[in-house]
Amino acid sequence: MANELSTNVNEITQYIVIRIGEEQYGIDIKYIDNIVRMQQITRVPQVPGHFKGVINLRGEVIPVMSLRIKMGLSADEETKDTRIIIIKMDQHEPIGMMVDSVKEVVNLNSAEIERASFDKSDGQNAYASGIGKHETGLITLLDLDMVFQGL
Amino acid sequence: MDVSQYLDIFLDESKEHLQNLNTSVLNLEQDPENPDTIGEIFRAAHTLKGMAGTMGYKRMQTLTHDMENVFSEVRDGNLKVNAGMIDVLFRCLDAIEGYVSVIAETSDEGTNDNEPIIKELNDILAGKGGAEAAPAAEAPAEAPKEEAKEPAADAGHVWNVGSLSEEEQKALEDAMLANKKIYNVTVTVQENCLLKAARAFLVFKAIEESGEIIAADPSTQDIEDEKFDLSFSLIIASEGELEPILKEIKAVSEIADAKGGIFDGESSADASASEAPKDEKPKEAEAAKPAPAPTTAVAPVKNEVAKKPESKAAPAAKNEKKGGKPAVNRTVRVDIEKLDSLMNLVSELIIAKNSLVSGATSEAENGGNSNLHEQIEYLESVTTNLHESVMKVRMVPIESVVSKFPRMIRDISKSLNKPMELFMSGEETELDRTVVDEIGDPLMHMLRNSADHGLEMPEERIAKGKPESGSIFLDAYQDGNNVVIEVRDDGNGIDTDRVRQKAIERGIMTEEQAYAADDSEIINLLFMPSFSTAKQVSDLSGRGVGLDVVKSKIEALSGEVDVKTKLGEGTTFTIRLPLTLAIIQALMVVVGGEKYAIALSGIQTIEDINPHDVKTVESKEVINLRGTVIPLLRLDHILECESRRKADSHMIVVIAKKGDKLAGLVVDELIGQQEIVIKSMGKYINKCKFISGATILGDGEVALIIDSNALI
Numbered sequence: 029m030a031n032e033l034s035t036n037v038n039e040i041t042q043y044i045v046i047r048i049g050e051e052q053y054g055i056d057i058k059y060i061d062n063i064v065r066m067q068q069i070t071r072v073p074q075v076p077g078h079f080k081g082v083i084n085l086r087g088e089v090i091p092v093m094s095l096r097i098k099m100g101l102s103a104d105e106e107t108k109d110t111r112i113i114i115i116k117m118d119q120h121e122p123i124g125m126m127v128d129s130v131k132e133v134v135n136l137n138s139a140e141i142e143r144a145s146f147d148k149s150d151g152q153n154a155y156a157s158g159i160g161k162h163e164t165g166l167i168t169l170l171d172l173d174m175v176f177q178g179l
Numbered sequence: 180m181d182v183s184q185y186l187d188i189f190l191d192e193s194k195e196h197l198q199n200l201n202t203s204v205l206n207l208e209q210d211p212e213n214p215d216t217i218g219e220i221f222r223a224a225h226t227l228k229g230m231a232g233t234m235g236y237k238r239m240q241t242l243t244h245d246m247e248n249v250f251s252e253v254r255d256g257n258l259k260v261n262a263g264m265i266d267v268l269f270r271c272l273d274a275i276e277g278y279v280s281v282i283a284e285t286s287d288e289g290t291n292d293n294e295p296i297i298k299e300l301n302d303i304l305a306g307k308g309g310a311e312a313a314p315a316a317e318a319p320a321e322a323p324k325e326e327a328k329e330p331a332a333d334a335g336h337v338w339n340v341g342s343l344s345e346e347e348q349k350a351l352e353d354a355m356l357a358n359k360k361i362y363n364v365t366v367t368v369q370e371n372c373l374l375k376a377a378r379a380f381l382v383f384k385a386i387e388e389s390g391e392i393i394a395a396d397p398s399t400q401d402i403e404d405e406k407f408d409l410s411f412s413l414i415i416a417s418e419g420e421l422e423p424i425l426k427e428i429k430a431v432s433e434i435a436d437a438k439g440g441i442f443d444g445e446s447s448a449d450a451s452a453s454e455a456p457k458d459e460k461p462k463e464a465e466a467a468k469p470a471p472a473p474t475t476a477v478a479p480v481k482n483e484v485a486k487k488p489e490s491k492a493a494p495a496a497k498n499e500k501k502g503g504k505p506a507v508n509r510t511v512r513v514d515i516e517k518l519d520s521l522m523n524l525v526s527e528l529i530i531a532k533n534s535l536v537s538g539a540t541s542e543a544e545n546g547g548n549s550n551l552h553e554q555i556e557y558l559e560s561v562t563t564n565l566h567e568s569v570m571k572v573r574m575v576p577i578e579s580v581v582s583k584f585p586r587m588i589r590d591i592s593k594s595l596n597k598p599m600e601l602f603m604s605g606e607e608t609e610l611d612r613t614v615v616d617e618i619g620d621p622l623m624h625m626l627r628n629s630a631d632h633g634l635e636m637p638e639e640r641i642a643k644g645k646p647e648s649g650s651i652f653l654d655a656y657q658d659g660n661n662v663v664i665e666v667r668d669d670g671n672g673i674d675t676d677r678v679r680q681k682a683i684e685r686g687i688m689t690e691e692q693a694y695a696a697d698d699s700e701i702i703n704l705l706f707m708p709s710f711s712t713a714k715q716v717s718d719l720s721g722r723g724v725g726l727d728v729v730k731s732k733i734e735a736l737s738g739e740v741d742v743k744t745k746l747g748e749g750t751t752f753t754i755r756l757p758l759t760l761a762i763i764q765a766l767m768v769v770v771g772g773e774k775y776a777i778a779l780s781g782i783q784t785i786e787d788i789n790p791h792d793v794k795t796v797e798s799k800e801v802i803n804l805r806g807t808v809i810p811l812l813r814l815d816h817i818l819e820c821e822s823r824r825k826a827d828s829h830m831i832v833v834i835a836k837k838g839d840k841l842a843g844l845v846v847d848e849l850i851g852q853q854e855i856v857i858k859s860m861g862k863y864i865n866k867c868k869f870i871s872g873a874t875i876l877g878d879g880e881v882a883l884i885i886d887s888n889a890l891i
Contacts, residue, residue: 070881071773072860073818074867082860082873084881087530089873091864121861 040137043160045167046113046127048096053127054134054160054167061116063130066106080104080126085114092124098175099155104128117172125175134167136160141169185377186286189234191512193279196223196230197272198579201586204268208589211260221250227275232432233377236288239278245300246271252304267299269586347394347414354393354416361393362421364439366428367410376405378433385427390417409435414442515612518573525566526762526856530875532562533853537877563854566762574609577655577664580619581606584626588651591630598648599634601626605655610662614736614756618664621729625666625752626651628726633670633750643747645669661780662758667751673744675701702742706730737871739888741838755838763857765874765884766833767850771820774882776855776874777844781887783836785849787829802832802843809834811843812890817869822847835887842891857884 043054044063062085069081069092078097082089092112096104104110109129116122143158157171203220210216228243246268252258274293281289354361364386368378379402386392392399394414397407417424421439428437532555539555581603588601610618634640634649641647652667678701679693687704688696705726733740738756757763757780765776766785786804793800793811800811811832815822824830824847832843855874859865871886 072864075864079864082881084875084879089858089860091861
């Protein structure tokens with residue numbers, strides 16, 4: 029890890045910072061297709077609990093999951109700040125992720141990212157790929173591959 | 180320009196002709212004397228040869244040429260069709276198919292000369308005595324076309340040199356200064372020529388070997404774009420004589436004629452000259468012999484010179500273009516992708532229309548204007564018609580896939596030494612093009628399966644008191660919004676005990692499980708990957724690929740496969756496919772405050788049921804509907820939501836049917852019938868078996884589509 033850091037010091041990655049409960053999470057901006065306001069979600073029966081249902085995104089039907097439930101937190105409370113982040117990764121179909129709110133976009137260079145080893149068995153940490161140190165506080169960087177694993 | 184742009188057409192048409200030939204030869208085997216069949220084969224072989232020649236596939240051309248020769252002899256009654264000849268012909272067709280598939284992959288015909296087949300074809304020819312007269316047979320075929328030719332074309336072309344561009348005039352002058360001879364040549368293609376531009380291109384190529392094209396009318400660009408009727412004229416500069424050039428041109432197949440003479444540069448170059456010497460040499464009407472086959476004798480060349488008053492040139496050229504137009508083909512080949520995008524647009528339009536409808540309905544409730552409503556109703560009928568038309572455009576008869584099966588069964592029959600016959604019906608049944616394209620392989624697997632595993636060997640059949648020759652039936656028909664294809668054989672049926680044994684051997688089931696399972700569960704094992712019961716792996720089947728592929732292919736097309744079998748009597752595979760894939764008529768219902776769509780095709784009736792009439796049989800709810808006992812499915816339980824109706828009020832029951840099975844689906848409310856566009860929900864969330872997709876309603880809301888078939 030140390031080597032990787034020293035070679036890529038100047039590499040800057042943009043993250044969108046979202047809030048879930050009291051914690052801040054960062055999602056690599058290159059995977060984000062869209063951020064939409066909360067809208068009516070059509071429930072789909074007999075699917076795992078973290079799937080909230082499907083929405084109509086400009087004529088396409090997109091499944092929406094709850095990051096809170098996936099992380100083992102209490103169910104989402106819809107507020108005016110609730111957003112759905114549409115994630116589009118290569119090889120994956122687009123999927124919406126419900127978050128409590130979207131805060132800002134931050135630039136993090138590799139020196140500011142700490143890729144510590146996490147205890148992956150812990151619900152919330154299982155999806156972290158690193159910690160970003162930013163003036164606004166610590167940002168847990170989401171490992172989307174892990175989030176999508178086993179969906 | 181080069182011929183590669185015609186490759187797709189060439190491949191498509193070659194395949195069509197090959198299919199045609201296969202079918203005809205098969206008919207010929209049954210009815211060796213039928214003159215219509217023989218004529219059909221001859222024509223198809225002839226066209227195929229011409230096409231191969233045009234594209235420059237010499238080996239394919241040679242082979243088809245030899246095959247055509249055999250047929251011309253058969254047609255003229257000099258040869259009799261026999262079993263050996265049919266076999267050779269089939270091998271010949273396979274070889275041609277081989278060329279076509281090599282061409283499809285590499286756009287080159289490969290290096291296989293297929294000499295043994297050519298030799299056999301020649302042996303057949305020799306067998307009848309004097310092997311000659313191949314070109315002679317061609318002449319009659321060409322003759323009528325020649326007669327149909329416009330006399331105007333014979334007169335040569337009149338050039339208005341004034342209309343030549345500056346470069347052309349310059350080139351003309353240069354050529355004259357270089358002491359080259361200038362010729363005026365008019366080339367006429369055959370009336371039924373398919374690739375006119377390709378022929379023209381070959382003509383250009385032929386000319387350029389010995390000369391140079393100075394001008395063309397219509398312009399070369401137009402000729403390449405096929406913007407000419409049957410003939411075009413060229414001014415050619417060459418150091419050589421005219422006759423060899425004309426000969427070269429005529430050697431291009433499907434060229435009906437080429438004639439020309441010395442181009443009078445002097446008088447023509449002077450555009451204002453109104454009189455020019457008229458020096459028409461005697462015509463030789465019968466001389467224009469086309470040369471589609473290299474063997475044809477050298478055609479005498481006509482020397483007629485076209486020197487006419489320049490002032491009349493333009494109108495004369497116009498007249499020449501009129502008439503003699505080939506009958507316009509009423510069909511168009513369209514790329515399926517274009518149809519797909521058209522279909523998507525129609526889908527969008529329907530969604531937009533639905534939202535207008537829902538907007539107008541709420542408006543009307545508030546006492547809105549009725550004119551708007553009328554207009555929207557009109558829009559609704561237009562979009563529905565548009566949708567139907569687009570769907571119809573995409574529909575093709577399944578004939579295009581099933582027509583190759585009789586030949587396949589014949590070959591299997593020969594190679595297994597098992598007499599059998601294939602009976603087909605309903606080849607005209609139409610299905611969406613994408614479905615038809617995909618259905619060929621699964622059907623082939625099933626037919627092979629029937630031929631190889633299903634039917635018994637003749638001795639065994641006789642011992643059982645069955646006719647020696649086995650029968651396989653392929654029946655297609657439309658059933659409501661579905662198309663049903665049945666593959667049936669009168670063979671031995673599936674031996675469920677052997678399948679059980681196999682399942683235990685393979686460790687798929689324990690002994691208890693295997694004997695507890697009923698026959699239909701056991702038969703379903705056959706659709707599992709790598710499960711084959713054939714005692715011996717044969718060339719045809721038994722490699723364990725087959726039925727599982729069939730099932731997954733058909734399910735990918737939103738269809739289903741069903742097997743019925745009776746030991747000793749035969750097996751029937753039934754494939755049920757939806758007629759349309761993207762847009763369906765659906766009944767919109769409400770369950771627990773949520774809207775759902777149920778495909779109308781799966782609904783028989785809607786009933787109003789008194790809760791007191793619900794009986795319980797084996798702890799399952801049923802209703803007795805006019806003498807039929809129908810199980811009741813409470814959608815609110817299945818969909819994991821809560822019904823908002825009072826338990827003692829009347830129930831709305833949608834009676835769904837699947838084949839001959841019925842079930843009653845209890846819903847809260849009916850909204851009505853609506854055209855819906857099916858959208859996939861993506862792979863993350865499609866685990867739910869009875870939800871087949873989602874649709875977007877007029878107000879933008881997403882409603883799920885209930886697959887009533889999966890519920891029954």
